[in-house]
Amino acid sequence: MRAFLRMGNRLLFYLLVVFVVVYSVFPFYWAVISSFKPSDALFASNPSLLPLPFTLDHYRNVFIQANFGRNLLNSLMVAGGATLLSLTLGVLAAYALGRLPFPPKNAVLYLVLAMTMFPQIAVLGGLFMLLRQAGLFNTHLGLILSYLLFTLPFTVWVLVGYFKGLPRELEEAAYVDGATPLQTLVRIMLPLTGPGLVTTGLLAFIAAWNEYLFALTFTVGDKVKTVPPAIASFGGATPFEIPWGSIMAASVVVTVPLVVLVLIFQQRIVAGLTAGAVKG
Amino acid sequence: MLTQRQVRLAWLLVLPTLLVVVLVAGYPLAQVFYWSFFRADIAFVEPPEFVGFKNYLYLLQDPDFRQALWNTVKFTVVSVSLETLLGLAIALIIHSNFKGRGLVRTAILIPWAIPTVVSAKMWQWMLHDVYGIINILGVKLGILSQKVAFLARPELVLPAIIAVDVWKTTPFMALLLLAGLQLIPEELYEAASIDGANRWQQFWAITLPLLTPALVVALIFRTLDALRVFDVIFVMSGVNPATRTLAVYNRQTLIDFQDLGYGSAISVAILLLIFLFVVVYMRTLGREALR
Structure with missing residues (x-):
């Protein structure tokens, strides 16, 4: 029972660790992903967590138009x-x-x-x-x-x-x-x-x-x-x-x-x- | 002889820094005090007129100023409290021994390194009322019953901005508290364990009291920062009265309305507020920390 409890604690602890890492990193990750998506994919109702389809258009825009x-x-x-x-x-x-x-x-x-x-x-x-x-x-x-x-x-x-x-x-x-x-x-x-x-x-x-x-x-x-x-x-x-x-x-x-x-x-x-x- | 020459050299070496301080802080500050007693526009289109304490009297009855003060206080109290609790939790996590603690420490440095303007824009996109990932995931996971315009609803915009600030500045808090934790001798915990104290008791009897100095310093730094907050507010909601803090209102008065006299009076009020806060903090918490 005790060992069981300890394992549960350990699991809870690692869940917390994962939460802290995701919380810290995800917003920047999302910015990176969004920067590589074509506009229509950006405004999709079901956005992909990966930069698919992939484009460099936004980077081109930033440096050429702006x-x-x-x-x-x-x-x-x-x-x-x-x-x-x-x-x-x-x-x-x-x-x-x-x-x-x-x-x-x-x-x-x-x-x-x-x-x-x-x-x-x-x-x-x-x-x-x-x-x-x-x-x-x-x-x-x-x-x-x-x-x-x-x-x-x-x-x-x-x-x-x-x-x-x-x-x-x-x-x-x-x-x-x-x-x-x-x-x-x-x-x-x-x-x-x-x-x-x-x-x-x-x-x-x-x-x-x-x-x-x-x-x-x-x-x-x-x-x-x-x-x-x-x-x-x-x-x-x-x-x-x-x-x-x-x-x-x-x-x-x-x-x-x-x-x-x-x-x-x-x-x-x-x-x-x-x-x-x-x-x- | 040598000492006298050294003193002269020391003066010579400190002089450039003192000159810069006078130029970029002393002189502008004197100007701000001076013009706060005038009716004047910042381009001096019309000749300035001495009005005594009129600007300050107006300040006391200006509802916009009162609202900005209240917004600043709300922002400061809520964001600093959340950052302290969250920062303490993260510091305790990193301080305990486990595989991958280096990774966690690196991960929390990312929000710290990101420019405030960028973090504001990133979150603005994530909080977008239709296409924002927070709304999409929130509805999909059943946390939100429907999509929410976080940055358009007057009662939600300040909490949303506070959440962004907490994300961005909690790492700083966590790092300061972690440094404090690392100063606590390990033997104390060993002795407490032998005496049969559990983790919870150890936290209250050892960790918290010995962490107080670091906690006080971190609190002072964060509160000072929060009281003068400008970037995150201005980028996410401009001069919206629901979120306009003292710094935002001050810039709006000085630059957008070109009102040098009243704007300067607001600057002086902000300085006084910060000064007051430093004195109170040093008196109450500072003494405790030094004991």
């Missing part, structure tokens, strides 16, 4: 630019905050922490006017600068943690050998924080890649528009016709690189996410 290639390029430039800028500035600041004698250290750290909790919407109007006054409205640089609002504090916060974790002796040895603090940073500390840089950069990139509110508000037309607002506003030939197949194709195109990155860097992302949060 300006999606342009949007992708914009997303790459903006997210890449924001990531590189945040890492560069973030490393310098984090080294000073984590390693050097700096009297207002705590004040700056609190400021950075406060900014990670800052609601983007609260500065929307101010940033909108600032970008327009500076002639940066609807430019890549303008969008990159506005993204620093959330990528930079996060980068600094996580990197300070990495720098603090390195042993004191390394630095002292370098100083004894006559290295300046800047040389110590570049030659000794930076190579050691490599994995931290990759994780932080990846998380900053994903955050910028997925950003919607600023991209929607600070761009006009397709010149600078990134993928999220482009997908959100995908229209059909008429206002009544929503091109679900194309929307799903575009969704798959932007999501696949992210999912691949996440699968490759799984361990690091989980570590970085929890480090960023747990230390907060």
